[in-house]
Amino acid sequence: MSKPLILVTSASGKTGLQTALQLRQQGLPVRAFIRRHDHRSTLLEQAGAELFVGNQYSLSDMRRAMHGVQRAYQCAPTAPNGLHFNAVFAAAAYEAGVEHVVTLSQWLSSVDHPSLFTREVFISDILMAMRPEMTVTTVNVGWFADNYLMVLDMAAHLGIFAMPLGDGAVKKNAPPSNADVASVAVGALMDPASHAGKTYRPTGPVLLSPNDIAAAMGRVLGREVKYQNISESMMLKALKALPPDNYSEAAVSQLKIYADEYRRGTFAVNAPTQHVLKIGGRVPEDIETIIRREVSERTDLKPGFARTAKAMVGFLKVLATTAPNTSAIEASKDFVQLARSEFCQESEFWQQTHQPESQVEPESQIKPESPARMADSAA
Incomplete structure (x- = not known):
């Protein structure tokens, strides 16, 4: 069975670069969406990634980047128009029939947060989950x-x-380090069946x-x-x-x-977690x-x-x-300004959706999955 083609957006960014490189280390085909050629694109090219140079805010470019893609890492820049980026991604993924997406969200993500950027992340997470044919794994990163x-x-x-x-x-x-965050994304991209619908918080x-x-x-x-x-x-x-x-x-x-x-x-609430070890297969x-x-x-x-x-x-x-x-x-x-905004710990909704794991295995009993076994599950 052929291995799935994986699109990595923001592939020159902090987690995007690490995600693309780690996927290539596991022998998976990667299409790296970048803005321009530079030293980071050289690293990607040397690792065997296919480079796609374009504008991530352009639906035309995103459509071309999505051609033939089965799985994707969605990483919106922390910048203006983040919701536009995510809407473009969601539309192109829908048209391309993408099977599984790992999306980089925020630990702060909340419906009435004072930060517009964070509220846009919250709405983007809803957009990603709206297409029932596409499974999603959410990576909630803090500071x-x-x-x-x-x-x-x-x-x-x-x-x-x-x-x-x-x-x-x-x-x-x-x-968490950039590489540790990426390892959780990679674990979910390699084995969608085990991680579909799950939310992870690397620390x-x-x-x-x-x-x-x-x-x-x-x-x-x-x-x-x-x-x-x-x-x-x-x-x-x-x-x-x-x-x-x-x-x-x-x-x-x-x-x-x-x-x-x-x-x-x-950022201290319910931290640390063991997701880097359990999902990423590495000691944080x-x-x-x-x-x-x-x-x-x-x-x-x-x-x-x-x-x-x-x-x-x-x-x-x-x-x-x-x-x-x-x-x-x-x-x-x-x-966009709200008449009344709430910081995370003031929000009953945020508190209810950011509870600690109901069952956390003792660290001594947790063994990271071997890269070989995870690669087999992705084939």
Whole structure:
């Protein structure tokens, strides 16, 4: 029996790239939807993926990308028009008769959430489930480990891990790596029959406090790193001061809301899980391993007077930057506003749909499925 062709959207992105590469490691045919050729597309090509260059917001391009596809990984960018992306994907998947989709959702996904982006994810999840002939596996991801790496240069050169995460001693997140999130998507794509209709939440192995993360950075960097709880205004100033390709104004306005959820402890609810081990077939990476890999790939984090001076100049630039007015941004973008919104833990619906697993096997009894067995089930 021929192996199913799998479309991976956002294949140059953080989880999309890892998903495509891991599928190729299992010998499955992959069509990687990318925006342009760059070093990431080279990795995909070297791994044997078929490259499809196009615009994911274009129904015409998505139709062509879906031709002959049996399964797909749907990963909408955290950017404006996410709902449009997902509607285009859903329409093309319907027309192509796609059998199974793994969709990247959000742990925060809720009907009346303050974040427009999150409400759009909630609606998108409904869209994915509307076609009864297509089975769906949902991957509910919280705060990625990758988010902490945004401030790694300041930690390396100034000894400060600065984010608006609240009390440094409170354990509020079990951060997953991009590769671990991808492993859960890959497990579900390889064996749809076992994972159809299921929702999984990949996490790291343990809950961590901001102080824990700062300490891990310090061990990897070989210097003392201290956590500093900064204001939302300071975070917004830093995001604005970054190169313009990093974050759109609209995305910045939503990150403020996500930081609020972090301080409320929403990402700590029912964490950690064992889904990376049980579904992804791998032991989840700890934060020090994730940081160590990033440091090994970045020569700009090595100590030096010039680099320290550059980091200080960057810090002064942040201080001199005017914080963006997120309310004005949302108004200028015509963001849909609700008369009454609810953060996750204020929502009875969210609480009811985010209960812990009813039966969790003791970790000592869980054995990851062998890649060979999972590959057999996908054939």
